[in-house]
Amino acid sequence: MQADIMVIGAGSVGLAAGYQLARRGARVVLLDEGAPPHALGSHHGSTRLIRYAYGEGARYVPLLLRARRLWQELEAESGEPLLLPCGVLNLGRADSPFIHQVAASAREYGLALEQVARDEIARRWPAWQLPAGLAGAFEPEAGVLYCERALLAWRRLAERAGARLLEHSAVRALSMDSKGGVTASTAQGEIRASKALLCAGQHTVTLLAGLGLSLPLTRVRKTFAWYRADEKAMGPGCFPGFSADLAEGIYYGFPTLDGAGFKLGRHDGGQPLAPGEPLAPFGAFEEDRAELDAVVRAYLPGVGELIEGKACHYIRTPDEDFILDRHPEHERLFFASACSGHGFKFAAVLGELFAHWMLDGDPGFDLAPFRLARFG
Template identity: 50%
Template sequence: MGMATADWLARHSDARVQLLDAYCPPHEHGAHHGETRLLRQAYGEGSSYVPLAKRALKLWKQLEEESGETLFLSTGVLNVGPPGAPFIDQVEASARQHGLALDSLSGDQVSSRWPGWALEASMHGCFEHEAGVLFVERIIACWRARVEQSPQVSLVTGAQVIRLEAGEQSGWVAVCADGRRFGADRVLLSGGQHIAPLMAGLGVELPLTRVRKTFAWYECDARYDTAHFPGFSLTTPSGAIYYGFPDIEGAGFKMGRHDSGQPLEAGEAMAPFGEHEDDIRELQQVVERYFPGVGALRVGAVCQYIRTPDEHFLIDEPLPGLLVAGGFSGHGFKFASALGEALGLWLDQKQRLPELALFGLTRFSSSREGTS
């Protein structure tokens, strides 16, 4: 989100921008590694997200055209679940409300149209044609190249912020572990797992939790190449939610679980894939049940979700001139182009777009210190 915001500011503002990263993006320490993310507009998390999703898709295509890189692959996205599954119902409600094209299919129709699926006839699917896959690390690299070419943006890597302080006259100062200090009149804090601890140091408690998650790539046959298989979400009859991708450029069939996970403290090391007993089993049982052409595990990986209690984003200005953007809960990257624009407007022009109203702090507790 910080890189997207800096990219927007570099092209739409005369302000000088300092962009701090504890590592060297793209990297594996945030929430943007793993190569691919689904982009969908008929949204199971709520119809309020749809305007942002539509704006994001337009901006992704614009970035792709300007960069000359392939950043979006139009595979379509299939959402599958038992009748009455809340996520599937909300996908269809979002499509109806916003006039999005969506095919409604029975389980056997899904299996016939995409032979890589083995579904019971009672299952229900809905297919969004205009959805697809984003190449996230390519996108980060494109943004980085653009901001580094801008004379008004300074990207500082290896800047591990350990404390925020109020400026002597105004604004805010970020203090780094090596003693460097960076000050600005207006600040966006979008540091994932570090947002809550840094804000706690200013007396503002934020309802953000960190969760260890896993995903993996598998061997697969030709039924799962991008010409024959879409991206997907799957709600099982037990209510577990999975997501996945076709075999893109020979990487294999990719799948992960969206819900569950192991809670972690900020800064706590994540156990490697396979160290928890459920890491392999919770994925393998779904592979064996629903995907007849998927074979052996190639490689597994771990990532982190930063979640709010309701799993909606947290975007607000809890202290004057200090914006926070976090809690993106495993479904935020698809919106990064649109949120970079929205956050850039908020920082530069103090204009808060109405699409961000859903993500304010007041929804948790009007009495929480620092909310507005």
């Protein structure tokens, strides 16, 4: 099979890129090891937060502002509700680097952000029970993205625009031909394209190693869970999403949506995983539930019993920033990995960015902070 552009990995970035490329007239084939959306990558679990005053660094804010517009456009084109602006509360000590950077990025880009003291948090969102020393920064325009719903929208629109998705087509190896084109070997045969975008999660390391490029990535098992909660106290109209730098670790959470319950996860921590190692189910480790229950008891005592827990994985860089680049010797091969557990909110803009880069020769953003060369 021959295509203009091959996208390897039809997860969030892959499907967003496939949609953007196909709508501009490129002949696109997407390859995936499963049938997306699925639980093999990093896009399952129903919801993700989207924040704009970004504690991970102001360098992300231009991407986030473009992403917001693209999420809104995807909603309009697909007819699917994808973005819920319920607000996000950033929590931490006043001297927390995370909270400091949230405020700094808001000032730099003129973003709406309200500094809220502990007593004010208790008054506005009484589900919280915070100890002395904690305060917050509330971002009213931030909120929740419906991740699996978004992938289905991209898939439908990409295929409508002419993209072809080959399910259960894991790529075993990549090779470059004498003209610079890319060939992917799969169980179903070889796929050839003039250019390729590699965004295959844990498989990116192995596939690039076969072309002489080493990525400093690690894979980490993560867990999250839903708890019973009163929608009158913790629904989206009265309880925002949150990102919290606590003594126990870095946690994130969501209001109870569509009767599913209150969702809570931990961003740091987790168990190291080898590439290809199966994910142990939620509950396989004592800390899976214990670390989440501890946060509920300490800070959200009105939350009820656990409903369900799930396992996922992060693919992390040493500095937890993204890698967005192209192969230094094979310039028709582009790659996006890894997003270190905070990438979904950017998927819409990363898809557009790679489409511009591959078709026009310019990504439209300064990607110097995200190049592989920063690791030496």
